[in-house]
Amino acid sequence: MPAGSSGSDMKPNALEAQKQSPPALAYRYRDALYLNITSKCPTACEFCIKFSWDYQYRGNNLLLRKEPEVREILEAATNPSQYSEIVFCGYGESTYRLAEMKEISLTLRKQGAKKIRLNTIGLGNLIHGRNIAPDLAGILDSVSVSLNTADPEVWKKVLHPLPEYKEKGFESACEFIRECAKLIPETNVTAVEGIEKDPARFSRLVESLGAKVRLRPYLDDYEDR
Numbered sequence: 100m101p102a103g104s105s106g107s108d109m110k111p112n113a114l115e116a117q118k119q120s121p122p123a124l125a126y127r128y129r130d131a132l133y134l135n136i137t138s139k140c141p142t143a144c145e146f147c148i149k150f151s152w153d154y155q156y157r158g159n160n161l162l163l164r165k166e167p168e169v170r171e172i173l174e175a176a177t178n179p180s181q182y183s184e185i186v187f188c189g190y191g192e193s194t195y196r197l198a199e200m201k202e203i204s205l206t207l208r209k210q211g212a213k214k215i216r217l218n219t220i221g222l223g224n225l226i227h228g229r230n231i232a233p234d235l236a237g238i239l240d241s242v243s244v245s246l247n248t249a250d251p252e253v254w255k256k257v258l259h260p261l262p263e264y265k266e267k268g269f270e271s272a273c274e275f276i277r278e279c280a281k282l283i284p285e286t287n288v289t290a291v292e293g294i295e296k297d298p299a300r301f302s303r304l305v306e307s308l309g310a311k312v313r314l315r316p317y318l319d320d321y322e323d324r
């Protein structure tokens with residue numbers, strides 16, 4: 100991803116031109132490569148910049164017109180060995196496409212990818228109706244789960260989950276973290292600062308799940324969520 104201009108600070112004409120450009124399926128940022136494999140999302144998080152930035156991100160149009168094929172993603176992610184890591188991120192929840200994630204990861208690994216990470220809202224188990232951590236353990240070095248709070252009511256209020264994820268979402272995300280922490284070398288749990296009024300309580304919850312806490316400022320680098 101080119102550093103520099105973002106969706107928020109571009110001149111109007113440049114932004115319009117960017118929106119008309121083909122969607123970026125892979126984009127470089129710093130020394131990592133980010134994969135944009137779906138726009139589907141089970142939540143509408145209040146802190147998500149895709150709404151205010153209209154699916155643009157640092158010179159890239161991330162609005163997918165269709166779910167890209169594995170072949171298209173792999174064509175966009177050439178020479179994976181040159182990056183410090185490959186990250187499933189984008190403006191959607193990558194675990195909707197678990198089978199494609201596996202195929203992409205295994206191919207990129209064979210091509211020399213050093214590290215593969217998933218950024219997720221943590222609802223993959225509910226999406227698939229089963230524990231997907233063992234599937235992820237076969238392909239990931241690291242997972243970063245955006246939980247944001249230790250309070251299920253605050254979770255619902257801030258993340259605005261779709262109806263089918265509302266009641267069991269928080270509990271399922273915690274269980275997902277617990278299962279990932281058992282199997283994946285690195286499991287981090289993030290929170291946008293200011294959402295959790297009791298950071299010590301949040302840290303205790305995350306540690307009890309076997310993972311590491313990372314607080315991040317609002318509008319921090321999106322890829323670090």
Ligand code: SF4
Nearest residue numbers: 140143144147190220
């Ligand atoms: S899960 Fe990610 S992409 Fe979806 S609304 Fe939340 S922050 Fe945005």
